[in-house]
Amino acid sequence: MSKVSYYTEEGLKKLREELKQLKDIERPKASQAIAEARDKGDLSENAEYDAAKEAQGMLEMKISKLEEALAGARVIDESQLDNSKVLVLSKVKIKNQTNGMEMEYTLVADGEADLASGKISVNSPIGKGLLGKSVGEVAEIQVPNGVMKFDILEISR
Structure with missing residues (x-):
């Protein structure tokens, strides 16, 4: 299967x-x-x-x-996706609470991930941590050297 x-x-x-x-x-x-x-x-x-x-x-x-x-x-039918939460194909602007750095990623399927073009897998630690979050929420993501906190600034398609 x-x-x-x-x-x-x-x-x-x-x-x-x-x-x-x-x-x-x-x-x-x-x-x-x-x-x-x-x-x-x-x-x-x-x-x-x-x-x-x-x-x-x-x-x-x-x-x-x-x-x-x-x-x-x-x-994925993009017209059916909700923009209020982070989902697959969401373009998410986040801010690292530790260093203040802002980044923008698009969450994609594993086979389409390409960090150089800002596409990260929904199955990566950051991708999993962002899924389901809304603007204004804080995503706490477990990484090898601790927990990183990101503010969700913007969600778009």
Whole structure:
């Protein structure tokens, strides 16, 4: 049974493109590498063949995981989301109570997380700590070196 995970239209499209790339381009390359290694003779002492077979196994495992993720993927309808609380796809402006630093994050599904572009997973410690909070509330988030407190300044889409 596959686990349900939520994606934006963009994130789901990216997942499908990656799967297509693996199936249409990488899989034939792996088969070709195995065929070339097989043509080099004795398979019992052919390290190149063993490496090609292992690479193919890893590729098939990755394809299988992507197919499973796509089977349980659901697109989030942003128009149905409540802006009064932090939810998936919320853009949240927070202020660290310790150093006064303000940050803005968008909460996304695991597969779409990218800290460099300000997208954090809803399953990350900060993401979990922010979920369900409203503007004006304080999120206390357990991190490896203690508890961090963030003021929720703004929630938007």
